Amino acid sequence: MAIKTIILFLVIVFSITAFVVSTGNSHNNSAPNFECIGCHQGEGSTEIKIDGLPEKYIPGKTYKITLTIVSDNQSLGDVAGGFAIEASAGDLMVTDRKNTQLSEGFLTHTQEGSAFRKWTFGWKAPVQKTKANLTVMAVAANGDYSPAGDVIGTKGFSIKPEK
């Protein structure tokens, strides 16, 4: 009797898990929110690099940006990393639909994109001449499909319009 109850319980738990996994918005397919640090933690170093941002922007111009996470945290699985970026001015633009997407105001990785630690996207500078801040939060994942053992990096970039 007790064993039957346990088996029934396990069957229910497995069904729910399978349902959540198959329909749920898993986090290696986009970040649930900007604060990776609230859930992910691990030991190691990370450095966030951005290429393609000008010293001073030309209002209205679109720049092609490459974001790279450099970390000593090795991934042992299919998932290597993820990120989210927010811009205080201008527009973040998806240029690589397979690996990046826009979600709730920030640009983030897709499931395919979580296989990498490097992504490209666009940033259209604002037309009105204002200072723009780009803030990045990134995770160098160890590929175990959990938030443990993943190293976080965060960095802000501030750019002004040219005169």
Ligand code: HEC
């Ligand atoms: C509310 C908690 C929470 C927040 C906030 C969060 N994550 Fe996660 N993340 C998880 C959980 C739970 C998993 C494991 C399950 C899954 O993949 O859905 C995960 C898995 C991942 C993985 C795969 C990890 C691996 O080792 O396989 C990546 C990459 C990832 N998240 C990126 C991010 C990034 C980037 C951010 C912030 C911009 C972020 N997450 C914010 C909870 C969170």
